[in-house]
Each structure stands twice: as structure tokens, then as C-alpha cells.
Amino acid sequence: MPDTLILGFGLGKDVFVSGSSKYPQEFRREAVALARSASRPLAQVARELGVNHETLRTxxxxxxxxxxxxxxxxxxxxxxxxxxxxxxAELEKEKEILRKAAAYFAQEMDR
Known part of the structure; x- marks a missing residue:
């Protein structure tokens, strides 16, 4: 088995990632960040991580x-x-109009 870079664990021999399609979220996040920042092709980054290049692309x-x-x-x-x-702002204007109207009608009733 070739050397495989496992994020968070460094470069190791005979280290493999489970064949299951369920990779930890943290591994996925780190893999995406590495793929985005790498100046290497996505397929090469995927190979270094030990995942299928289409999986990494997904x-x-x-x-x-x-x-x-x-x-x-x-x-x-x-x-x-x-x-x-x-x-x-509209409601505040309406409130101000109603306040003035109430004051006006209160004065009219006092007369």
C-alpha cells in the first residue's frame, strides 16, 4: 500500500481509511480546504488523502x-x-399622525 496522508494524523504507512462511504465531517472539511488551497490537481490531492477523486470532487x-x-x-x-x-418607519409615522389626531379631537371635545 502506498504512503497515505491522513488529515490530522500526518503521513503514515499502511494506514487506510475505511472503505465505507462515511467519512467523518471533520475529515471532509479538512479535505475540502486542502483541495481548494492546493496548487496540485484535485485527483492528486485525493490520491494523497486516500479517497476517490470523484468523492473529493463531490x-x-x-x-x-x-x-x-x-x-x-x-x-x-x-x-x-x-x-x-x-x-x-411607516408605523411610527402612522402613530404620530394618530397621536396628533387624538390631541386635536380631545381639544374639540373640551370646547
Whole structure:
């Protein structure tokens, strides 16, 4: 078996990752970070990690989608915040108008 780099454990001989498709989340996160930062091809990084290159590619794509969804969720939150602030301003204007109207009618009743 070739030398295999196991994230968090360093370079070791005869160390293998279970053939199961269930890799720990921390391993996946570190593998994605390494794949993104490496100047080497994805297939080479996958080989060094001891995972199939398509598996690593799938993890990278999933991370990209998750980050994209999180970013667009931030935009949605900002839009909602602007809309809510606008609504608060409208309600404050309405409250002020009603306060003035109540004061006016209270004066009229005293006459």
C-alpha cells in the first residue's frame, strides 16, 4: 500500500481509511480546504488523502453549494431587515399622525 496522508494524523504507512462511504465531517472539511488551497490537481490531492477523486470532487461541490446557499440567505436576511425597517418607519409615522389626531379631537371635545 502506498504512503497515505491522513488529515490530522500526518503521513503514515499502511494506514487506510475505511472503505465505507462515511467519512467523518471533520475529515471532509479538512479535505475540502486542502483541495481548494492546493496548487496540485484535485485527483492528486485525493490520491494523497486516500479517497476517490470523484468523492473529493463531490465534497467540494457540496461545500460550494452550502456556502452559496448561506451567502444568498444573508442577502435575503438583509432584504428582510430593510423591509422591516421601512415598515417600522411607516408605523411610527402612522402613530404620530394618530397621536396628533387624538390631541386635536380631545381639544374639540373640551370646547
Amino acid at each position: 465534497w467540494v461541490r457540496a461545500a460550494d453549494r452550502a456556502e452559496s446557499a448561506a451567502a444568498s440567505g444573508g442577502d435575503a436576511a438583509e432584504r428582510e431587515l430593510r423591509a422591516l425597517r421601512k415598515r417600522v
